[in-house]
Amino acid sequence: MADLQEASVTLPSAPASVSTARRYVSSVLGEWGLPGDTEAAEAVRLIVSELATNAVQHTRGQSPTFTVDVLLERDEELRIGVTDSHPRHPRRLPAAVQQDNGRGLVIVRWLAAERGGRFSVTPTAEGGKTVWICLPWTVPVR
Numbered sequence: 001m002a003d004l005q006e007a008s009v010t011l012p013s014a015p016a017s018v019s020t021a022r023r024y025v026s027s028v029l030g031e032w033g034l035p036g037d038t039e040a041a042e043a044v045r046l047i048v049s050e051l052a053t054n055a056v057q058h059t060r061g062q063s064p065t066f067t068v069d070v071l072l073e074r075d076e077e078l079r080i081g082v083t084d085s086h087p088r089h090p091r092r093l094p095a096a097v098q099q100d101n102g103r104g105l106v107i108v109r110w111l112a113a114e115r116g117g118r119f120s121v122t123p124t125a126e127g128g129k130t131v132w133i134c135l136p137w138t139v140p141v142r
């Protein structure tokens with residue numbers, strides 16, 4: 001395989017785009033050899049859902065679109081990034097607010113850590129941000 005495989009999709013910041021992002025990433029990873037019925041695939045789907053939901057809900061109309069990037073480096077590391085044009089970095093909500101929602105990033109960080117991965121946020125040149133999840137790629141090379 002190539003040293004780097006990449007896929008990307010840009011979607012409108014609308015609730016329906018969350019499921020589209022999830023299906024897109026699942027399809028790409030299936031093409032790269034990750035069976036859809038594994039725990040790893042389910043974890044990735046949940047991570048993408050949470051990050052896409054944040055890009056839709058918390059940009060307050062300042063990001064008309066968001067982009068999902070999927071990168072596989074040397075069959076060793078999977079990176080998934082969700083980029084929006086809102087400048088504010090994600091932050092944990094106070095416990096009182098978290099009663100009905102606000103646990104998405106906690107879930108994402110936990111899933112990444114459980115799989116030996118990491119979470120990071122990087123600013124974009126345009127003033128927005130990309131939220132990244134990096135996970136070890138454990139799928140046998142085809």
